[in-house]
Amino acid sequence: xxxxxxxxxxxxxxxxxxxxxxxxxxxxxxxxxxxxxxxxxxxxxxxxxxxxxxxxxxxxxxxxxxxxxxxxxxxxxxxxxxxxxxxxxxxxxxxxxxxxxxxxxxxxxxxxxxxxxxxxxxxxxxxxxxxxxxxxxxxxxxxxxxxxxxxxxxxxxxxxxxxxxxxxxxxxxxxxxxxxxxxxxxxxxxxxxxxxxxxxxxxxxxxxxxxxxxxxxxxxxxxxxxxxxxxxxxxxxxxxxxxxxxxxxxxxxxxxxxxxxxxxx
Amino acid sequence: xxxxxxxxxxxxxxxxxxxxxxxxxxxxxxxxxxxxxxxxxxxxxxxxxxxxxxxxxxxxxxxxxxxxxxxxxxxxxxxxxxxxxx
Numbered sequence: 001x002x003x004x005x006x007x008x009x010x011x012x013x014x015x016x017x018x019x020x021x022x023x024x025x026x027x028x029x030x031x032x033x034x035x036x037x038x039x040x041x042x043x044x045x046x047x048x049x050x051x052x053x054x055x056x057x058x059x060x061x062x063x064x065x066x067x068x069x070x071x072x073x074x075x076x077x078x079x080x081x082x083x084x085x086x087x088x089x090x091x092x093x094x095x096x097x098x099x100x101x102x103x104x105x106x107x108x109x110x111x112x113x114x115x116x117x118x119x120x121x122x123x124x125x126x127x128x129x130x131x132x133x134x135x136x137x138x139x140x141x142x143x144x145x146x147x148x149x150x151x152x153x154x155x156x157x158x159x160x161x162x163x164x165x166x167x168x169x170x171x172x173x174x175x176x177x178x179x180x181x182x183x184x185x186x187x188x189x190x191x192x193x194x195x196x197x198x199x200x201x202x203x204x205x206x207x208x209x210x211x212x213x214x215x216x217x218x219x220x221x222x223x224x225x226x227x228x229x230x231x232x233x234x235x236x237x238x239x240x241x242x243x244x245x246x247x248x249x250x251x252x253x254x255x256x257x258x259x260x261x262x263x264x265x
Numbered sequence: 266x267x268x269x270x271x272x273x274x275x276x277x278x279x280x281x282x283x284x285x286x287x288x289x290x291x292x293x294x295x296x297x298x299x300x301x302x303x304x305x306x307x308x309x310x311x312x313x314x315x316x317x318x319x320x321x322x323x324x325x326x327x328x329x330x331x332x333x334x335x336x337x338x339x340x341x342x343x344x345x346x347x348x349x350x351x
Contacts, residue, residue, distance in 0.1 A: 133280070133282065133337060134283060138283070138286055
């Protein structure tokens with residue numbers, strides 16, 4: 001997975017955002033995508049970064065070097081086979097120690113996004129509060145899910161408007177977000193609930209929470225997968241912005257343009 | 266070689282969906298005397314040599330940092346297996 005300045009669309013047709021040309025300032029922003037043994041969605045996440053106009057850098061969990069990236073995505077999958085607890089073993093990977101230190105670094109803290117299993121890794125690493133347990137239904141769920149952006153002030157949501165809705169795929173077994181009431185009240189009070197499920201709670205998550213941030217807003221975790229809704233022809237069949245062609249949903253792209261524009265700005 | 270056993274249970278206030286599913290299955294095999302099931306985990310740590318206080322302390326450290334997640338789970342037991350202790 002080498003970084004390429006221009007991502008060629010897999011199919012024709014209009015793109016939601018034109019691929020960055022060489023002069024684009026976003027192209028200078030590099031986003032690291034971490035691969036653990038058992039990670040599934042690293043290539044999709046890297047592709048999403050490139051489609052948004054940035055450069056993607058592959059990071060290996062066993063390395064000690066963040067390679068100077070400007071932000072990090074911990075993608076979905078089943079790192080270490082979900083052995084022990086989802087994310088529990090990944091948390092102690094050498095690269096995670098680097099990420100944890102860099103993400104906790106005050107004003108210049110590294111922006112980090114954890115998607116699905118990546119969200120679970122972030123809670124195990126104590127970068128985000130709470131934890132994930134099995135879906136209330138016990139079933140593995142895979143469906144297009146409607147969410148509401150509750151906080152558009154984070155590094156990863158600034159391209160959305162507060163209250164804006166998006167439709168992106170949800171696919172997991174351990175997706176039920178739990179935390180004690182004091183923590184939940186704190187998250188609500190400080191505006192750290194970033195995404196909430198709309199149109200029914202799919203997995204029993206407390207207070208319909210789909211994604212949260214740390215206090216500084218640089219670390220965000222969410223269960224559904226924005227990286228699977230970034231390219232016409234390969235996204236969901238629906239969009240919160242209105243009717244789209246088959247597989248035409250690209251509501252997730254804003255997550256990736258948000259961090260790129262924040263870092264340039 | 267001696268073994269240290271570590272038991273981990275979901276916190277009482279955390280819903281245990283797996284335990285609930287098991288409780289739902291018991292009547293299907295004709296067992297109706299149980300009102301609830303909670304499912305935990307048991308770990309056995311094999312020790313090379315004697316179980317000193319230091320080794321036990323390491324086992325407790327492992328139990329709270331890696332083997333359990335304090336947000337959702339309690340460590341309910343860390344002790345040497347009796348059958349191994351001479």
